[in-house]
Amino acid sequence: MYGHPQDVQGECNARLYLGDDYGDNECTIRCQREPEHEGKHRELFGSPGREVMIEWELDERKEREAAEAEVEKVLSEEEPYEGGPYNRHPK
């Protein structure tokens, strides 16, 4: 499965975004606990003998949405490059 995980009904769905070692990719961790749960968010994955559990505190969805809205705002205010939108980085 590629792309962001879908929300699952009946689960918390809080997100944690982790970057890779090269800074050009990321993965999304999604909380599988019940909605409105107490304590940390949690995702379990892996396979028998290689189980992984990630716990975290802050649901990063609001920060992500705010950051994406800011990017949209900046892009919408940017002066059009004379080479056109597909030529922002001429060689």
Ligand SMILES: [Zn+2]
């Ligand atoms: Zn959660």
